[in-house]
Amino acid sequence: MVDNGHTIQVNAADKDSYIMLDGEKYTLLQFHFHHPSEHQTDGKNAEMELHLVHENAKGEKAVVGVLIHPGASNPVIEQLWSHLPDPANTDGETLDTPIDLLALLPQNLHAVHYDGSLTTPPCSEHVNWSVLEEPITLSQAQIDLFAQRFPDNHRPVQDLGKRALNGDG
Numbered sequence: 001m002v003d004n005g006h007t008i009q010v011n012a013a014d015k016d017s018y019i020m021l022d023g024e025k026y027t028l029l030q031f032h033f034h035h036p037s038e039h040q041t042d043g044k045n046a047e048m049e050l051h052l053v054h055e056n057a058k059g060e061k062a063v064v065g066v067l068i069h070p071g072a073s074n075p076v077i078e079q080l081w082s083h084l085p086d087p088a089n090t091d092g093e094t095l096d097t098p099i100d101l102l103a104l105l106p107q108n109l110h111a112v113h114y115d116g117s118l119t120t121p122p123c124s125e126h127v128n129w130s131v132l133e134e135p136i137t138l139s140q141a142q143i144d145l146f147a148q149r150f151p152d153n154h155r156p157v158q159d160l161g162k163r164a165l166n167g168d169g
């Protein structure tokens, strides 16, 4: 886990975690956080957003976005924030306990899909986005801890243009 100056990023230590999208396997590379959220529901940002960045064998990216609302404390975030690396520590912190990724996600994994781009440079096109409909919660203290370090690390929403939103039912 590193503080790369833009966000707190947790890099996968192995290639064991993956998602299946249209029959294609995308392996988890890393996940990171934004404050406030980059996606909006009904024109409103959520407090934060989690991005899980995956890649298939062809090097194509698929990102799962999870909106974060204030509420109950999240045990996985508790585990992460208790090892929060110092910004000066460019090597980051190695977590000695595996992260239960499913515990980081909501129960309902229905998602809205669209073709977009990465929100951080190089903003490469053709990223498969899946934004989960159900948010997760962090306690206000957990949100505040991140917000103190990153008061605003989100990219404002872009015009939908010709892109289509598709629910996966």
Ligand SMILES: [Zn+2]
Pocket (backbone or CB within 6 Å): 032, 033, 034, 051, 119
């Ligand atoms: Zn992101």
